[in-house]
Amino acid sequence: MSQHYPLIDLQNLSISYSTPRGMVSAVDDVSLQIPHGASIGLVGESGSGKSTIALALMRLLPPNARVTGRMLFDGTDLTLQTETQLNRGWRWRRLSMVFQKSLSALSPVHRVGAQMHDVLALHEPGLREAQREARIREVLEAVHLPDRVLRSYPFELSGGMMQRTMIALGLLCNPPFVIFDEATTALDVITQAQILKEIERLKDEFDLTTMVISHDVGVINAVTDIVAVLYAGQVMEVAPRERFFSMPAHPYSRALISSVPRLDGQQGRITGIPGSLPDLTNPPSGCRFAPRCPHATPECMERTPRLIEIEPGHLVRCTEFAMKDKTDR
Amino acid sequence: MSETALIDVQDLRCLFPIRKGLGDLLARRAHNVHAVDSVSFSMQRGEIVALVGESGCGKSTIGRMLVKLQEPTDGAIRFDGQDVTTLSGESLKAFRRRAQIIFQNPFEAFDPRLTIGASLMQALRIHDIGSKADREALIVSVMERSGLKPAQDFLARYPHELSGGQSQRIATVRAMLLSPDFLVADEPVSMLDVSVRADILNQLLDLRDDEGMAIVFITHDLSVARYVANRIAVMYLGMFVEIGPAEEIIANPRHPYSRALLSNTLPVGDEARTGEPLEIGGEVPTPVDIKPGCRFANRCPFAFDRCRVETPVLQPHGGKTDVACHLYD
Numbered sequence: 026m027s028q029h030y031p032l033i034d035l036q037n038l039s040i041s042y043s044t045p046r047g048m049v050s051a052v053d054d055v056s057l058q059i060p061h062g063a064s065i066g067l068v069g070e071s072g073s074g075k076s077t078i079a080l081a082l083m084r085l086l087p088p089n090a091r092v093t094g095r096m097l098f099d100g101t102d103l104t105l106q107t108e109t110q111l112n113r114g115w116r117w118r119r120l121s122m123v124f125q126k127s128l129s130a131l132s133p134v135h136r137v138g139a140q141m142h143d144v145l146a147l148h149e150p151g152l153r154e155a156q157r158e159a160r161i162r163e164v165l166e167a168v169h170l171p172d173r174v175l176r177s178y179p180f181e182l183s184g185g186m187m188q189r190t191m192i193a194l195g196l197l198c199n200p201p202f203v204i205f206d207e208a209t210t211a212l213d214v215i216t217q218a219q220i221l222k223e224i225e226r227l228k229d230e231f232d233l234t235t236m237v238i239s240h241d242v243g244v245i246n247a248v249t250d251i252v253a254v255l256y257a258g259q260v261m262e263v264a265p266r267e268r269f270f271s272m273p274a275h276p277y278s279r280a281l282i283s284s285v286p287r288l289d290g291q292q293g294r295i296t297g298i299p300g301s302l303p304d305l306t307n308p309p310s311g312c313r314f315a316p317r318c319p320h321a322t323p324e325c326m327e328r329t330p331r332l333i334e335i336e337p338g339h340l341v342r343c344t345e346f347a348m349k350d351k352t353d354r
Numbered sequence: 355m356s357e358t359a360l361i362d363v364q365d366l367r368c369l370f371p372i373r374k375g376l377g378d379l380l381a382r383r384a385h386n387v388h389a390v391d392s393v394s395f396s397m398q399r400g401e402i403v404a405l406v407g408e409s410g411c412g413k414s415t416i417g418r419m420l421v422k423l424q425e426p427t428d429g430a431i432r433f434d435g436q437d438v439t440t441l442s443g444e445s446l447k448a449f450r451r452r453a454q455i456i457f458q459n460p461f462e463a464f465d466p467r468l469t470i471g472a473s474l475m476q477a478l479r480i481h482d483i484g485s486k487a488d489r490e491a492l493i494v495s496v497m498e499r500s501g502l503k504p505a506q507d508f509l510a511r512y513p514h515e516l517s518g519g520q521s522q523r524i525a526t527v528r529a530m531l532l533s534p535d536f537l538v539a540d541e542p543v544s545m546l547d548v549s550v551r552a553d554i555l556n557q558l559l560d561l562r563d564d565e566g567m568a569i570v571f572i573t574h575d576l577s578v579a580r581y582v583a584n585r586i587a588v589m590y591l592g593m594f595v596e597i598g599p600a601e602e603i604i605a606n607p608r609h610p611y612s613r614a615l616l617s618n619t620l621p622v623g624d625e626a627r628t629g630e631p632l633e634i635g636g637e638v639p640t641p642v643d644i645k646p647g648c649r650f651a652n653r654c655p656f657a658f659d660r661c662r663v664e665t666p667v668l669q670p671h672g673g674k675t676d677v678a679c680h681l682y683d
Contacts, residue, residue: 070547070548070549183637184409185637186637213408213409213574213638214408214575214576214615214618214619215408215614215615215618215634215637216408216637217618217620218618218620218633219635221620240547241548241620242548242622243619243620243621243622244620246620246621246622246623247620270622270623271623280549281548281549282622282623284548284549284551284552285548285577285622286555286578286580286581287577287621287622288576288577288580288604288616288621294556294559295552295555295556296556297548297549297550297551297552297553297556298549298550301517301519
């Protein structure tokens with residue numbers, strides 16, 4: 026039965042923040058599906074709305090946020106859950122999140138072991154102490170951490186160990202869905218590679234569906250099956266990973282990939298993307314990327330292009346493809 | 355070779371004493387963190403040398419010593435034939451004008467209470483350059499040459515009104531106002547979005563090519579190092595483990611640590627990899643009270659007895675790079 030719909034189904038999700046300068050439209054009409062067992066990567070610059078989507082799923086948005094649309098988790102709309110329901114059955118137990126700044130996500134004055142016990146005591150009240158201890162050791166082993174971590178304070182751990190601790194916490198209540206929000210961004214190259222490899226392994230071992238948020242296309246390439254590119258709160262492109270990296274269709278996606286120096290091939294000059302994100306209190310009419318797009322036409326400035334499927338599973342929001350689509354029909 | 359060198363560094367060392375616990379304090383016993391140890395290299399005008407390594411490897415400490423923000427424990431730094439460590443008074447001021455540094459975090463690079471214009475003026479006033487009108491004209495011309503047009507738009511703003519990319523561009527402009535011969539760029543792009551990184555990197559390449567500036571570029575990212583640098587020095591725990599032409603280090607890394615760094619750098623798309631991949635475990639230890647032997651030996655898959663007792667010396671061993679590894683003896 027659950028095969029009929031994806032594990033996560035975002036339908037026309039829009040999120041805006043009310044600020045003294047007016048409403049900021051952070052996420053605009055985002056629809057995304059994540060099949061069971063798949064891993065979706067959200068990529069985009071800072072301010073593109075990727076973390077806002079993650080926080081919305083966890084229902085952790087600040088009070089000044091206004092959410093419209095639906096967020097279905099295995100068919101249940103998360104936007105309709107009460108705070109009590111969220112804490113009893115959803116957060117940690119069905120979906121959890123691994124943050125970038127692990128040092129600020131953990132309490133500095135409690136030992137790691139105590140913090141893990143607290144999570145279990147709160148979210149799985151049926152477990153006895155010995156059962157909790159067993160579960161904790163199990164997840165520590167899964168992320169290759171020694172037991173001494175339990176007796177340590179967060180500041181005594183290295184960056185890599187802390188991030189592993191965060192992942193262990195995320196897996197503690199055995200959730201089917203985990204969000205990794207820039208989970209390896211602050212780490213060194215070698216540690217990052219180790220942790221990404223671990224995430225890949227844990228996906229199989231714990232049968233996880235994951236959402237990986239990163240501004241780094243290299244990370245997205247390493248651990249996702251589907252790539253969704255966000256720009257100024259809108260989905261610009263969705264594609265299977267391999268197709269995305271071999272045939273990116275949206276001018277913004279192409280610019281994102283080609284603005285990164287590479288280790289192979291000839292070393293020509295790379296170019297950045299001129300300009301900056303539009304003011305989201307007053308988003309431009311037409312395509313939101315048009316002011317920075319090298320291929321923009323007057324048409325792009327006027328009409329907002331729809332997200333169009335150019336190949337099965339490959340969607341693009343770009344006037345160029347919208348025109349082709351029209352002539353094809 | 356060091357006849358024409360702009361920078362010549364010999365046997366540079368920097369130790370930081372630390373006390374571990376009350377026992378050490380009472381016994382007045384100090385341990386030393388070997389931040390930088392036995393580093394020698396020289397640089398020509400018009401050359402970019404990248405220092406690459408993981409956090410804590412000493413790359414920033416070298417950068418700070420090169421511009422006399424940190425006194426070395428031992429060793430010599432000669433800048434255009436002059437010993438930097440003995441500079442003071444007027445000669446130090448003259449040196450400061452010729453050697454500049456830009457930092458990783460552009461948001462902390464400017465006094466938040468001063469407008470950008472006032473911050474930039476300060477640098478010129480301290481060095482008694484021109485009249486007020488001359489200074490203004492100079493600032494405007496340097497800014498517009500760096501693509502910050504119209505300059506007046508930026509000069510009246512406060513630092514918080516700028517994006518990260520703009521701040522970093524202006525930090526570079528400030529360093530350029532005094533037309534230095536030498537620049538240390540300490541992770542200048544790692545906090546920026548990919549879309550603006552290319553601009554900053556290209557700005558540095560222009561300074562090298564058009565003004566003949568010598569630049570030490572500090573980064574943890576080998577692909578960025580390859581893009582900007584003529585030569586790459588790979589550092590591990592305070593020492594150079596390999597130094598050579600950038601393309602050579604990328605195509606034929608010889609030190610096991612260089613190979614590990616390279617094979618753990620995430621590919622963007624279907625990049626072809628050169629060199630044999632190498633995975634290593636563990637994390638970088640803290641270099642406290644270092645014993646003789648290769649510092650990488652305990653993580654190196656090829657380590658043998660000699661590696662644990664004798665420190666390898668950086669030398670060509672018949673190849674195109676200098677490498678500190680007993681494997682090539």
